[in-house]
Amino acid sequence: MAHLVGVVAVLSLPNPRPAFAVALAAPLASAVWAASRLGGGETDTARLDWVEGLDLAVSFRVGPLGALLAVLVSGIGVLIFVYGHGYFGGGDRRGFAATLLAFSGSMLGLVWADDVWTLFLFWEATSVTSFLLVGTKSTDSAAVTAARRALLVTVAGGLVLLAGLLVLVDVAGTATLSEMGPVTGDQATVAAVLILVGAFTKSAQLPFHVWLPGAMAAPTPVSAYLHSATMVKAGIVLIGLMHPVLGAVDIWSGLGVTVGLLTMFWGAIGALRHADAKLVLAWGTVSQLGLMTAMMSLGSGKAIFAAVSLVVAHAVFKAALFMAVGEIDIRTGSRDLRSLSGLRTSMPVAFWVMVFAGLSMAGVPPLLGFPAKEAAIEASLKESGASGDLILAGVTIGSVLTVAYTTRLVLALFSDKGGEPTEVAPFRWAAAAPSVLLSALGVVGYVLAPSVTDWVVPAAATLETTSTGYALLRWPGLDSTAFWISMGIVAGGAIIGAAAARHSSPPEPVGANNVDRLVDRTLDLAKWTTGRVQHGSLPIYLVVMALVASLAVIPFLGSIDAGQLHAWDRPLQAGMGTAVVAAAIAVAAIRSRIGAALALGVVGLGVSALFLIQGAPDLALTQLLVETVIVVGFVIGLGGLTTQFPANGFVWRSVRIGTAVLAGTAVTVALLASAEDTPSNRESLTAAAVDEGGGNNLVNVILTDLRALDTLGEVVVLVVAAMGVLALSRADTARGGGAPLSDDVRKVRR
């Protein structure tokens, strides 16, 4: 809520300068609030029932996990706003700050949601806002393509997730997360797979990881935020939230762990291959997310504990790394590992930030990444049997590669390449301070590991009750197997990394283009279909629509009660009816356009009179007014036309007559089928109208009060449709014609 106010406030700022300062107020407030709850056991809930019958509600629940994640989302958010101020320097960034704030708010909503629909809503909100953020440089075609790719992958995943949630709600019997019990069975398996796929898309798991490296086209503050604490963690959080419900499904941990470990491996390989520092970090993020996914879906108490610890540690060090690379980028104009030289002396702050954050990523003491990585290795050690060995092997290999690409990144980025040192622009505090703070937090987090444990344990315990009793150990001791594995990983990785740094190969294009190709094909197909279906002939449209609508009444053929049919109530109706029918025939027979229009007017007025006789003055009035307007419309339209209808060929004429007869029959059938002799709820409605609506005109009270929700829906649909038409016709005018609408207008004018 505070974020919404913030977005409006930022957008309405008269002066662009303080945009970031104003924007950080909301995340600062929520970070402080959430931090005050860390370690405490209390849970706050807020619930707003919307449609109780459908179990639709907006519902939030902030427990230990919600508080921990909120501290990450909002705390790093605050630093990002500070960093953004330094990164962009000057310029009007109100829109950017507002979008970032909206994204941050969506992310908070996501981690606090206690209702699957609320969760889904915010899930999609993060997709849309991140699309805007990635595409910030809207003039850069690479950025636009990357943003489109990210949007399509995550939104497609969102749809899969929606399907999964629907199945889940059906099998669990409730939409409230905290009320769901464990479920199993075929339906639960379907839900599990669908939800996992949704989570994979968001958290960039194989094979949906393609969007993440491309998203590096975004400004670095966006990357630092999206790919450390927020967007990509949404999938991990989702897997965690679903663990108590779906964790018992057979396929859950198998699928999650397999995909997670493969992603960890593939991401690390990608990170080793690239020469763009930011892309190295992006692929490193993919790899780290793989480890987190594997741990979260492994589902043992220790594994969940490890996953939550990794989420915390990763958010802190990855944000720092991105910020440092962004600082190098804006001060040197390059992120290329092969050309940057002499940065160690010219940019000492960035160097030390990278070293500390990098060591944390590699899992080296004394940094927070170490105990978190230890927890992951111990969780793998605890798994028994062949699958346990495989998991341990996967985590180990992945970690070795992680150390390797981290080493390579730091060594290559800061080595002297010979020749002139790269020129460096002046130092900016706002761009450096947040990353210094975050990398320092890596050390502080290690020193205060017991406190961090106190925050992580209750958070993990809300997902898996057996997560209590574990701790982030600063020094596991020399007799710990995990410790020696860890040391081996660091040593092995460092050697590989140092070797890779020396032989920096040119970047190979890693095929992320498949998604783009798919998108282009889809667009081509759409163009082709549109060309076939939308040929721009209004008569054909009308014929098709009338035919299809006629088919719709077939099911109602059986519900006509012939017994209650009678010719008329009053003789006047018979007379009026005859006049209407005669006029209708005249419309079809008259060759003159204006004559047909007048005859059509007679039909309308006659129907209006019939309504009046039947005792429906409201309907009659409306019909009368509509007829009046139609006459004016004809006056406008007919002026540009020939006075006679053009002659038609026999076939076309027959088709049209046939369609008209069919449509007429269909409407008659529909009316007969829906007619009731005695309106069933007339008395109750009349009473309600006077009591609740305070009016005597039953029809209008129904429209504006008793059934106002229907009216609301109708007018909104009307507005949306009209705005769409308006936009289309304007786009056409702006482009100078050529679209179907104006073709028609032109044809008609001729």
Next chain:
Amino acid sequence: MIRGRSPVVRSAIRAASPLALLVAAFLFFAGHNQPGGGFAAGLVIGAVVALRTVAGIGRPQDATRWFAIGTALVSVVALAPLLGGEPLLDQVIVSETVPLLGKVKSGSALVFDAGVTAIVVGLFVAVFDGLDADELGRDEVQV
């Protein structure tokens, strides 16, 4: 297309517009207890818009604004009760004694109806915008 637009038609439409708007206002307020209502009022105003377009007299231009006003009114009436803990679209009925008119009873449905009116009018404006109706009504367009 309406070549050599008749000054009689023009003046007549010009003179009739305020009267028609008065009728619209009457229908709007009558709607609660008698035939009429927001939709009917919108249609009458729409007809005025149409006639003025035909006659080439000024008419409301910005359909988007009508839509915005209408949607805002409708949504406010729909959502406001939620803040007070009442169900969506719950009506508030006010009864006041006003000088000249006597006892007037009305409710938030009236505001809702006003939103409907605005949207209907917007629809007309949009149709004429979309059809380039101003151009159709302009003299120099030869057909």
